Amino acid sequence: MLIIPNSILAIGGASGARVDYQVQGKIGAIKLNPYGLSPLSAVIMNGGYELSDIKVSIVPKPNGQVISYKVSDKKAKTYGGIPIFGLYPSYLNTIKISYTKKSFGKSERVVDEVYKVTTGGVNIEASGNLMQRGIPFENVEVIKLDKEFKDRLYLVNNTSGKYNGKSSQAIWNNPVGGALEWDESSNVFIIDTKGQIRWYLDNNKLMDWNNIYNRGIMMGFRQNVDGALSFGFGQRYVKYDLMGREIFNRLLPSSYIDFSHSMDNMPNGNYLLRVASANIKRPDGKNVRSVRDVIIEVDKNGDIVDEWKLFEILDPYRANVIKVLDQGAVCLNIDATKVGKTLSDEELAKMDTSDAFGDIAGTGIGRNWAHVNSVDYDLSDDSIIISSRHQSAIIKIGRDKKVKWILGAHKGWSEKYKKALLQPIDSNGQKIFCDDEYSKCPGYKNKENGFDFTWTQHTAFRIDEKSNKRYVYITAFDNGDARALTQPPFSTMKYSRAVIYKIDQKNKTVEQIWEYGKQRGNEWFSPVTSLAEYHKDKNSIVVYSATAGMTFDLNKGVALGEPRPEIDEFKWGASEPSVKIRFYGSGIGYQAMPIDLEKVFN
Numbered sequence: 001m002l003i004i005p006n007s008i009l010a011i012g013g014a015s016g017a018r019v020d021y022q023v024q025g026k027i028g029a030i031k032l033n034p035y036g037l038s039p040l041s042a043v044i045m046n047g048g049y050e051l052s053d054i055k056v057s058i059v060p061k062p063n064g065q066v067i068s069y070k071v072s073d074k075k076a077k078t079y080g081g082i083p084i085f086g087l088y089p090s091y092l093n094t095i096k097i098s099y100t101k102k103s104f105g106k107s108e109r110v111v112d113e114v115y116k117v118t119t120g121g122v123n124i125e126a127s128g129n130l131m132q133r134g135i136p137f138e139n140v141e142v143i144k145l146d147k148e149f150k151d152r153l154y155l156v157n158n159t160s161g162k163y164n165g166k167s168s169q170a171i172w173n174n175p176v177g178g179a180l181e182w183d184e185s186s187n188v189f190i191i192d193t194k195g196q197i198r199w200y201l202d203n204n205k206l207m208d209w210n211n212i213y214n215r216g217i218m219m220g221f222r223q224n225v226d227g228a229l230s231f232g233f234g235q236r237y238v239k240y241d242l243m244g245r246e247i248f249n250r251l252l253p254s255s256y257i258d259f260s261h262s263m264d265n266m267p268n269g270n271y272l273l274r275v276a277s278a279n280i281k282r283p284d285g286k287n288v289r290s291v292r293d294v295i296i297e298v299d300k301n302g303d304i305v306d307e308w309k310l311f312e313i314l315d316p317y318r319a320n321v322i323k324v325l326d327q328g329a330v331c332l333n334i335d336a337t338k339v340g341k342t343l344s345d346e347e348l349a350k351m352d353t354s355d356a357f358g359d360i361a362g363t364g365i366g367r368n369w370a371h372v373n374s375v376d377y378d379l380s381d382d383s384i385i386i387s388s389r390h391q392s393a394i395i396k397i398g399r400d401k402k403v404k405w406i407l408g409a410h411k412g413w414s415e416k417y418k419k420a421l422l423q424p425i426d427s428n429g430q431k432i433f434c435d436d437e438y439s440k441c442p443g444y445k446n447k448e449n450g451f452d453f454t455w456t457q458h459t460a461f462r463i464d465e466k467s468n469k470r471y472v473y474i475t476a477f478d479n480g481d482a483r484a485l486t487q488p489p490f491s492t493m494k495y496s497r498a499v500i501y502k503i504d505q506k507n508k509t510v511e512q513i514w515e516y517g518k519q520r521g522n523e524w525f526s527p528v529t530s531l532a533e534y535h536k537d538k539n540s541i542v543v544y545s546a547t548a549g550m551t552f553d554l555n556k557g558v559a560l561g562e563p564r565p566e567i568d569e570f571k572w573g574a575s576e577p578s579v580k581i582r583f584y585g586s587g588i589g590y591q592a593m594p595i596d597l598e599k600v601f602n
Contacts, residue, residue, distance in 0.1 A: 023047065025113045027101060028081055032117060037206060038244030040089060040119055040199050045081040049101035052076070053109075058086045058198075059094035065150065065192040069597040083243055083601060086153075086198040090121045122197060125204050127185040129161030131562050131587045136160075136187045138585025140195035146578035149538065152193050153595045154567055155229075157221050158546075159186040160587030163209070170212050172257070175279055177357035177366040178289035179258045183216040183234055190595055195581065199242060207233070213251060219590060220263035220274070227600035230271065232259035237273055237298075242600050250302050254278065257289060261373040270299050272375045272384060277309065280365055288357045288366035295375050295384060306399070308384065313401050314391070316369045319348055320412035320439075321392045324482040325361055325456065326527070342487060361390065374459045380469045387460035387476065392453065394460040394476060407460075407474070407501065407510055409453050411437035411485065422503060422510040424451045429509075440484045443512070451512045454478035454499065456527075459591075463500075463534040472503040475541060477530040478517075491551055492522045498532040498543040498568075514573065516543065524548050524566070531591040540578070543568045546589030565589030 021029035028045030054071035067086035076082060087093045095115040101108055124135045136158060162168050162184045172178040189200035201218075208214040216234020224230055228241040237259055239247040252259060256275040264272040277290040293316070295308040310316075327341040348363055357366035371389040378385060383398045393408030403420045406413065410421045424432040424441065432451045434441035442450030454460075456479045463473035478497040488494060497517035503510050517524055529546040549564035564584060568577035583589065 021045075024115045025097075026108070026110055027051070027099075030084075030115060030117050031081075032119070033202075033244065034079065035244035035246070037202050037240065038199065038242065039123060039202055040085075040087040040197070041243050042084040042087065042117060043079050043081045043243070044084060044095075044097065044115060046076065047081075047101075049103050051082065051099050051101055053098070053100045054082055055098045056082060056084060057096045058084070059096060061088060061091070061196070063194070064088075064196060065194050067153070067192070067198065067597070069601050071601045075601050079243060079245075084117075085242055085597065085600070086192075087117070087119050089119050089197055089200075092116060092118045122189075122200055123202055123204070124187045124189075124200060125163075125185070127160040127162065127587065128164035129587055131585075132160040133585030136189050136197075136200065136586060137583045139583075140191065141582045141584070142193065142195050142580075143582060144577065144580040145193050149540075149569060149579045150193055152569070152579065153190050153198065153597070154581070154592050155188065155190050155221060155223075155595045156544075156565075156567075156583075156592045157186065157188045157218065157231075157590045158565065158583075158586050158588060159184050159217050159590055161185060166209055167215070171358065172289050175287040175289055176355065177291065178276060178278075179260070179291050179359040179368075180212065180234075182258070182260065182359055186218040186233070186590070188218055188221060188231075191581075193579070193581070201240075201244075206238075217260060219260050221591065221593070222263060222265055223593070223595060223599060224265045225599065227596070227598075227602075230263050230265055232263050232273065234259065237263055237271065242595075248302075253296070253298070253302070253304055255304075256294060256296060258292070260292065262375045264375050264377055266297070266377045267379055270297050270305060272297055272377060274372050274375055280309075280311070282365050286355070286366075290365055291359055291368045291370075292372050293365075293370040295372070295386065308397060308401060310370050310372065310386075310388075311365045313397060313403065314370065314388075314395070315414060315417070316365055317363045318369075318391060318412050318414075319343075319345070319363050320409075320485055321390055321456070321482055322361055322363060322369065323348065324485050324487060325390070326481050326487060327361065374461065376461050378462055378467075378472070379464075380467070385460055385462055385472075385474070387457055389456050389458065389479075392455045392457065392482065394454065394457070394474060396472075405503065405505065405508060407453065407503065409434075409437070409439040409485065411439045420508075422508055425509045425511050426451070427511065427513075436485070443515075443518075444484045452478070452483075452497075452499075454497075455483040456481040458529060459531045459533065461533050465534070465536045470504065470506050472505060473513075473534075474501045474503060475499070475532045475534055476501070477526070477532040477543065477545075478515075479526055479528065479530060481527055494525045494527070495521050496524060496526045496530070496545060496548075498541065498545075500532075500541070514541075516568070516570065516575070516577075517545070522551065525551070529588060529590045531593070533593060535594055537594075537596065538569075539572045541570045541572065542593060543570070543577075544589060544592035546591065550588075563588050565592075567592050569594075 028047035057068040262274040297305040374387040396404040443452035500514040526545040567581040569579035
């Protein structure tokens with residue numbers, strides 16, 4: 001017989017005498033980072049009680065922002081207690097909770113019970129790029145904040161450059177092409193309107209940099225109707241909630257590769273993903289992997305519902321925009337040695353006879369001819385709206401794979417597409433005529449207000465709340481490179497815009513109803529990335545000029561300035577923002593958007 005002293009049992013074991021987690025209040029212990037991916041979240045465990053009528057408040061730092069929210073009974077059961085979101089890093093946080101606890105018919109109401117918990121620092125791995133001087137930024141400046149926006153929380157998704165000696169170590173082969181090597185470091189975090197970090201994703205736990213199928217730039221973040229975040233990276237598309245709980249983490253279906261930029265959550269629960277083809281036979285008989293030119297729809301089980309092969313729907317040899325792109329800043333492929341350089345017809349023709357395929361700005365299947373950076377679903381007629389950077393066009397395509405309309409300069413489109421080109425009009429419905437086959441419109445010279453198309457734009461989102469079956473309102477971020485199909489004599493002449501268009505789908509016309517950015521000139525110019533999007537909760541437009549300040553010397557081929565990403569939020573129709581928040585030392589910004597805690601916890 002083995003005799004074990006009772007004192008040993010007291011530490012707890014398989015049949016120990018007690019569970020001795022530290023309990024501060026009347027329910028359970030605090031479990032920090034409950035799923036390993038969200039270090040600034042916690043759960044106050046239910047202690048064996050059934051909890052209801054829950055409210056949480058994170059006591060702010062002096063002059064800080066209060067985060068307060070209610071928690072549904074269902075969410076309390078999901079997390080095994082009260083979910084805590086919005087803790088400060090490296091800080092002794094104070095939490096106030098109110099709740100009703102019930103056990104075997106007996107209930108008790110508890111109001112403003114105080115818990116305290118200390119958090120660690122922000123554990124985001126540095127890239128080694130000198131543009132990144134802080135984690136995830138060096139400092140943030142809140143320049144302007146109107147009172148009705150003081151409760152905002154903004155999710156920010158940035159990419160700080162290649163991990164030195166770690167990322168971009170592989171390319172696809174057999175067949176060749178694709179954009180596998182496009183797997184730089186990235187980060188995602190949430191700030192309040194005081195510029196304080198209140199959440200971040202510990203993506204080091206999500207990635208495996210020794211596995212090409214589990215690495216890549218995190219992009220395409222969207223908050224779903226259930227409050228969770230869907231996004232993707234490399235060869236995966238995923239969904240996690242803000243507590244870090246995995247809802248799904250899936251490989252792309254085998255026929256497709258290289259997710260990036262956009263993952264749109266559809267009303268029926270399916271997802272639209274911007275991917276590429278894993279193997280396509282070109283007309284010349286070569287088998288290649290394509291680049292950023294396929295949209296797929298997947299259902300809740302990950303099965304393919306539909307696909308849009310853009311190289312079959314559009315013209316992959318329309319080169320008007322490709323030829324005038326600044327080769328020093330082709331999306332995130334920043335190369336100061338190529339600043340100001342463009343492509344000639346001869347260079348494109350020579351490229352098409354070669355076997356140089358992959359993430360190359362060029363024409364034909366297997367090269368970056370389309371660079372689709374957003375896809376949005378239009379429920380009114382079961383269509384998709386895409387933003388094609390390298391065509392400088394926003395395009396609507398039906399389920400039948402037919403082009404419904406093209407919002408972009410008319411130059412270079414073949415006869416097949418001319419009926420789909422939208423005619424610009426003014427506020428009185430009168431036609432606006434533009435020079436050089438509608439590539440040079442009244443607003444492009446930065447001297448006067450007037451209509452202009454978007455150029456190398458990012459994001460084209462339908463404003464569902466203001467659109468109907470005939471009229472579609474579109475927000476877009478007009479980056480402005482190759483504006484009017486030209487490169488200006490001096491790089492300082494470039495500018496970007498956030499813009500809203502109203503499209504009459506019946507008459508095939510487009511009216512520009514709002515813009516911002518021309519007045520800011522080159523200091524707000526964002527050569528790559530960025531976002532503009534409507535949000536119904538405050539009837540506002542959120543804009544992220546994600547690489548503002550990144551300028552180059554055309555003659556010397558060197559960078560003159562580093563990115564200063566800027567969040568601006570505007571009341572509908574306002575000419576100046578109600579919110580202006582600027583980041584320093586963060587590297588390249590990608591996208592930013594408000595986060596709604598009501599969706600998250602209710």
